[in-house]
Amino acid sequence: MTEYSDPLLASIAERLQDSDPGIRRVAVMDLVDSVDEDGVNLLLQALSDEDDLVRLEAARVIDEFDPADMMEALVDALNAADRNVRNAAAKALADLKDPDAAPALIAALKSDDAFVLASILRSLKQLCIKDARPYAIELLGHEDPGVRREAVGVLGYLQEIENLPQLKAVAKADADAEVRRSAVGALVYAAPEKVADTLISAISDDHWQVRCEAIRSLGRLKVYDARSALIDAINDKRWQVQEKAAEAIGMVGAVEGIPALGACIDNPISNLRKTAVAALGELAHEDGLPYIRRALEDNDPDVRKLARWALERSAPQGTKTN
């Protein structure tokens, strides 16, 4: 048995040898209080304890320790028979932002446990490792949406032009809304003309959160050609989508959207009124003035504040009022 200089660790080490699993379990709980790095050895020992509850407790405290100190053991644990241990190890690995871990992580992508796969992808995503690319592309076809979502994440973070076709395909056709949404969000790393068509068609997605994401991406990329689609989206049945559309009209500078924005000034949802008047301010065009003036009388102080700001920007030179 290893000797531990820290009295707490020494006592835990001793208790971990006890024949009573209850005592071993409590010993594992005490591990988190030790400030000694060597505690990790005892944790590893407990992760392969013969008792289920002791292993479960050990799995629970995995993230209290520095994953860098136990990387190999964590990667091994990805194949543990115990599902709790496997998942805890995968979660800890996902927190690991250490490029040296990449080869081991990639090797572990052979797992057939969806949770484990998703966690590994999540970890690889943060490392931005080019070697992960082929695996991510393959896993875009995995049956589990959680895995596909993280595979999109890996490609999004890599920001490589060559992955655009795959991401566009996912954005269009994946069966899961969250996977489509993440792909639509990832497309913002591209040049606008490369992704505009996909983003514009995503404005008609069935799921409102995908529609919001598409509009947001179009605004961020300032896709001028999306004007009419954005103006149409201002009539979406969800105010959240309308709000994003109003914002995007301002961002792309679509002056022809002014009447549509103006129509929002009387909407009962104050968040939408607020965004619409802010977009009129962004556009800073005389045609917006009647609407902006109406918004000056709004009962919502945020709308009034933005209306004052918008007025300042839109009034023709020399006629500025205070």
Add this chain to the structure above:
Amino acid sequence: MTQLSDIKIKDIDVLVIGGGTAGPMAAISAKEKDPNASVMLLEKANVKRSGAISMGMDGLNNAVIPGHATPEQYTKEITIANDGIVLQKGVLEYAERSFGMIQKLDNWGVYFQKDETGEYDVKKVHHLGTYVLPMPEGHNIKKILYRRLRRNRVVVENRYQAIRLLKDDDGAVSGCIALATRDAEVIVIRAKAVVLCTGAAGRIGLPASGYLYGTYENPTNCGDGHSMAYHVGAELSGLECYQINPLLKDYNGPACAYVTGPLGGYTANANGDRFIECDYWSGQMMMEFYNELQSGNGPVFLKLDHLAEETIEEIEQVLHTNERPSRGRFHDGRGNNYRTKMVEMHISEIGFCAGHSASGVWVNEKGETTVSGLYGAGDMASIPHSYMLGAFVYGEICGQNAVEFAKNRSLPALDDSFILSQKERILAPLQREDGIPPHQFEYKLRRLVNDYLQPPKITKKMDIGLQRLKDMERDIEFLYARDPHELLRANEAQHVLDCALMAAQASMYRQESRWGLYHHFVDHPETNNEDWFCHVQLYKDDNDQMACKKRPVDPYVIELDEEEKTAYQKMRIQKVS
């Protein structure tokens, strides 16, 4: 009679007091700068789960990230939010190191919200700049700090309350006296440099619930650090600029405007309408909040019932699992559901806190207090509006500077007679057979604060309050503790009394109104820049009396141009006629 030889003395290069947010960062940074130095982190509770971020945190309120905001812009905003009375150098230093700290925490494994391409997903909540960075998975932050403490071999001492700072003949700080909260042992930690990270003084006022520990702030943050700094001779600043925050009624958690804001939630009156005109979290905003509560439109609510199911689930995920797991249970108990009802909000008790306001122990841009060898970071130090990231940044600054200071100093001599007399004073409540229980003492004291010291501040009331508080000093010698835990409470209560006295003194000194509700002085309703465009410093004078003086505002490093000043005014005060 005890002798010094009966007292355990531990020697250390750098002592960090308070293991919440700033403290662990200070200790880690000191060790990273000089791995050979010995560094101790002393905590009243347990570093693993102590302080304001014990349950994690749901977002950075003040991230200065390139592409979204500049340090200059940020410094201007904070200058405006504090009505010009700031040490700009201190704010700018924070702002310049803000992004580096985010990257460091990110590398350590803290999750910040990113978009699908890995860029930080910063949200615009304030009208001028874009500073809010959500951390929907921020629950692991204490664990990550603890891992770093382990890796750097910081000595951690839990369950010790630091009570008095020591200093040597040259007036430099030389350690502290601390009380073990489990067995009432008094020990001395001799140190070459000390960093105070004891958090806000959150137990000055009594919360609306009347419950002593139901405070907005983490309840172990009772102002020990403020009191220790005062007694060792450091200056405190801006104490009249109270902290008062919006919160959920009867629940000690924040209102979360910054979590729900980017998702479409907002603070509303009983009609479900927005009413806040002011942009920045400031005393001006709190004044509007207070007025609405008093008016026929109150009470005030957090309105989320217009949001989509998916959005509400997201909010519940963040607020209920991350920051305060008990929050979901609290709402369930009240039959309240974000989907169907607005959530009632209220206003917190008063406190000192630089994290949300500007009150605390004076420090400069190096984290130095006015006492040599003593540094301060986080909510207890005077850098305004610094929030969690400010606590980390100044923790880093102080840790690095303290270890440098310690390097050039030999082990200081100890003042034996001071230590012995303090030991006796600290333990006295435990020696008595009978007397005033600490919770009674503290309840009375904090009721007085609510009755007389809360805004609106009125001279007559302040006079009465101050007198009654001074009378309470006579009760100290009757404080009675039955066990070590009550002894801790008895010592805390004395620090709370110090803080209450400081709040009254500083408030009476600044004869004007400023910072909205924070210093709303009815007898002096106007802001008077001619006489009061200055900091108010509070200190212990040569006769051991509490005194105040003016400190001029240092020349700005970043000037506000007229246009910006008026743009902001236009955004904040006009009401629809």
